[in-house]
Amino acid sequence: MTRNKLKEVAMRLFGEKGYDGTALSEIAKEVGVKTPAIYAFYENKEDLFMTVFREAMQSYNTFIQEVSEEQKELNARESLYRVLSRQYQFYKKSPEPNLFVLRYVLFPPSFLKETIEDAFLHSDETLTKAIEGLIEQGIREGVMKDQSVQPLVDAFLNLMDGLSMQYFYYTSKELYERKLNNAFEIFWNGACS
Amino acid sequence: MTRNKLKEVAMRLFGEKGYDGTALSEIAKEVGVKTPAIYAFYENKEDLFMTVFREAMQSYNTFIQEVSEEQKELNARESLYRVLSRQYQFYKKSPEPNLFVLRYVLFPPSFLKETIEDAFLHSDETLTKAIEGLIEQGIREGVMKDQSVQPLVDAFLNLMDGLSMQYFYYTSKELYERKLNNAFEIFWNGACS
Amino acid sequence: MTRNKLKEVAMRLFGEKGYDGTALSEIAKEVGVKTPAIYAFYENKEDLFMTVFREAMQSYNTFIQEVSEEQKELNARESLYRVLSRQYQFYKKSPEPNLFVLRYVLFPPSFLKETIEDAFLHSDETLTKAIEGLIEQGIREGVMKDQSVQPLVDAFLNLMDGLSMQYFYYTSKELYERKLNNAFEIFWNGACS
Amino acid sequence: MTRNKLKEVAMRLFGEKGYDGTALSEIAKEVGVKTPAIYAFYENKEDLFMTVFREAMQSYNTFIQEVSEEQKELNARESLYRVLSRQYQFYKKSPEPNLFVLRYVLFPPSFLKETIEDAFLHSDETLTKAIEGLIEQGIREGVMKDQSVQPLVDAFLNLMDGLSMQYFYYTSKELYERKLNNAFEIFWNGACS
DNA sequence: CATGAATGAGCCTTCATTCAT
DNA sequence: AATGAATGAAGGCTCATTCAT
Incomplete structure (x- = not known):
């Protein structure tokens, strides 16, 4: 119980205030426990952080995995749009792990720069593959004209990526949704012309 | 002299390691001075940070200003592409202030969340106006079909935004340039079809 | 245990060397503990000081309270003399809190000038009332001639007050006792003639 | 000019906030000069303090000297009362040096405990002698009855002493004057009965 | 005389961590 | 599983002082 509450609070605080800006005492206080209690569950601050990081990364990977898999019944346009709206739903449902991932992928604390780069590159590849699949599907369907896949994937x-960033600095829901739809529309036009 | 070296080093370290992750002693050491010397030029850590922030923000605004202005002789496509390549040149030429701005726009330390939001919203508006101008030019030129401007701006x-993020986590120059060109090409297609 | 030793040492050092002249490290060292240990018991230097101040003030008030109360069996002269000798006993028994009170009533650190003035005014009133009572008793007894009470109280x-000051700068016990007795004798003569 | 302004400001600030509580920078700022300028006139903080101390002490001694001397035309009662009112005038006219003397006689910084004790004992003796003289005069005049001098001097x-302390913690002028007059009256009664 | 720049020493405070309970 | 007490390390900051200008 405490173990999990610690993880949740740590995820939020590390995400909001950064690794160095978050004191273990703050985390403990929000959980309603004294600082040394943390050491009953985690070896040290780094361990707690890494545990949280792994969990956030896994949450992110799950999202990517889902995107990769359930592209059965829908056509390419629907599938691609679905990727964006899933990403959006996902951010809305659990902003904490996503803010966390965004923060530490862009600005890792020095002691795990490499770890994070490796972990993220892997996810990136999976995602790339999935998008490739959808693009190819689109071409097969004939809605996209026959062209090289790379540019569309890029x-x-x-x-x-643009939408990820914007999610976290545009607070207005309507604004974000408009941007999402507009950007997708132009992309789709560009892909089909 | 020292004053400026402090600013430069602070910009880099704050950008790389964050506000809390950067000790004044580190900054001082790199400049070749003892920590208290900093206080001859800046009131305190926050003041040094804010000074650096203002400078980085101004550097960013200068870029936006330039983009807004010299769109005389070029046609719309060239102008829009030029915006991206200028952004790229700008990142390459002075990555420090840009990393700094990106970091603190996305993850401001709590004590200047508001300040940063205000400052950035202003830049955002200026940039939006400039892009609007270019899009309208494109429509006037007849290369873009007559449509509402908003979607294209978005x-x-x-x-x-996507390219900003990618600049800082894809280290390879070639990869980045490919992505830039491809993404622009699809955008342009989408805008003209 | 440590908590109380801290208070004792702090009382003495703050009394002897002043608020700014006393480093927490000195206090800690005398107690046999490292400086940060203080923060397990007190929020900060000010808090430690205030705790000590409250205790010293309370000790002083207890003295005044006792003086106010047990004036039953004695006649006025004995009672008044007793007040002085109790004050003397009290200073001898616990010079630390008294030196502390004297110091900070006369020279409060700016951050608690008001607090101290309020606290002390209250004690002053209680003491004044008590002395008034004794003087009135003296008049009722007929040993003091019937006159207005105010001058005698003053x-x-x-x-x-004079004796308080003198206690702390005349080190010799005999000298002090002589002064006490002589000053009281003249006062008593003056009150009865 | 600056030299004297420094002394004045130092006297006031040292008197109000104590030796450790007063930074040279504060003194300099009030004088309108930068800190290092102080070292053009005084060797260091201690030297400035000592200079001020000597001056304050001298001012105090001057007062005592005056009291000792001009007791020609007046009778004993007038002379003694005059001592008190001169003391009062003196405090009113230049409270700074007097607050200073009071503070550091009671609470000397450790580095000049001895110096101060010596200096003050000397003044004390002079004053004692002067008061003795006046008392003896009173006895000679026949207004005081023939008795030993010591108790009256004490x-x-x-x-x-009592009036000195009270001057600095009772702010009201009327209150103070009442106390002065009342206390003197009782003393005089006591001395004459 | 006065100042800007710099420093060594030291202070208050926070923090991650340990250990006995 | 949790806490109170304690600590080493470090951080931000102030201050008296020096020195070249």
Whole structure:
């Protein structure tokens, strides 16, 4: 119980205030426990952080995995749009792990720069493959004209990255949804013309 | 002299390791001075940080200003592409202030969350206006079909955001340039079809 | 245990060397503990100081309270003399809190000038009332001639104040006792003639 | 010019906030000069303090000297009362040096405990002698009855000490004057009966 | 005379961590 | 599983002082 509450609070605080900006005492206090209690569950601050990091990363990977898999019944356009809206749903449902991942992928604390780069590159590849699949499907379906896949993949991944960033600094829901739809529409036009 | 060296080193270290992760002693050491010397030039850590922040922000605004202005002789496509390549040049030429801005716009230390939001919203508006201008030019030129401007602006700004993020986590120059060109190409296609 | 030793040592050092002249490290060292240990018991230097101040003030108030109360069997002269000798006994028995009170009533650190003034005014009133009572008793007894009470109260309180000061800068016990007795004798003569 | 302004400001600040509580930078700032300028006139903080101390002490001694001397035309009662009112005038006219003397006679910084004790004992003797003279005059005049001088001297000096303290913690002028007059009246009664 | 720049020493405080209970 | 007490290390900051200008 405490173990999990610690993880949750740590995820939020590390995500909001950074590794160095978050004191173990703050985490403990929010959980309603004294600082040394943390050491009953985690070896030290780094261990707690890494545990949280792994969990956030896994949550992110699960999202990517789901995106990769259930592309059965839908056509390419629907599938690609679905990727974006799933990403959006996912951010809305659990912003903490996503803010966490975004933060530490962009700005890892020095002691795990490498670890994070490796972990993230792996996810990136999986995602890339999945998007490739969808693009190829689109071409097979004939809605996209027959062209090289790479540019479309690059463009779509860029779209996703842009939307990730924007999610965390545009607070307005309506604004974000408009941007999502507009950006996707232009992408889709560009892909089909 | 020392004053400026402090600013430079602080910009880099704050950008790389965060506000809490950067000790004044580190900054001082790199400059070749003892910690208390900092206080001859800056009131305290926050003041040094804010000074650096203002400078980085101004550097960013200068970039936006330039983008807004010299769109005379070029046609719309060239102008829009030029925005991206200028952004790229700008990142390459002075990555420090840009990493700094990116970091603290996304993850401001709590004591200046508001300040940063205000400052950034202002830049965002200026940039939006400039892009609007270019899109309208494109429509006037007849290369883009006559359509509402908003979607194209949203898409282009998203493109820029995505590229910003990618600049700082894809180290390879070639990879980045490919992504930039591909994403722009799809955007342009989408805008003209 | 440590908590109380800290209070004792702090009382003495703050009394002897002043708030700014006393480093927490000194206090800690005398107690046989490292400086940060203090923070397990007190929020900060100010808190430790205030705790000590409250205790010293309470000790002083207890003295005044006792003086106010047990004036039953004795006649006025004995009672008044007793006040002085109790004050003397009290200083001898616990010089630390008294030196502390004297110091900070006369020279409060700016951050608690008001607090101290309030606290002390209250004690002063209680003491004044008690002395008034004794003087009135003296008049009722017929040993003091029937006169207005105020001048006698003023004179007696002045006597006490003078003796307070002198206690802390005349080190010799005999000298002090002589002064006490002589000053009281003249006062008593003055009150009865 | 600056030299004297430094002394004045130092006297006031050292008197109000104590040796350790007063930074050279504060003194310099009030004088309108930067800290290192102080070292053009005084060797160091201690030297400035000592200079100020000597001056304050001298001012105090001057007062005592005056009291000792001009007791020509007046009778004993007038002379003694005059001592008190001069002391009062003196405090009113220049409270700074007097607060200073009071503070550091009671609570000397450790590095000049001895110096101060010596200096003050000397003043004390002079004052004692002067008061003795006045008392003897009173006896010669026949207004005081023929008695040993010591008790009267002790009582009168105690009176002065009490009034010194009270001057600095009772802010009201009227209150203070009442106390002065009342205390003196009782003393005089006691001395004459 | 005065100042800007710099420093060594030291202070208050926080923090991660340990250990006995 | 949890806590109170304690600590080493470090951080931000102030201060008296020096020195070249």
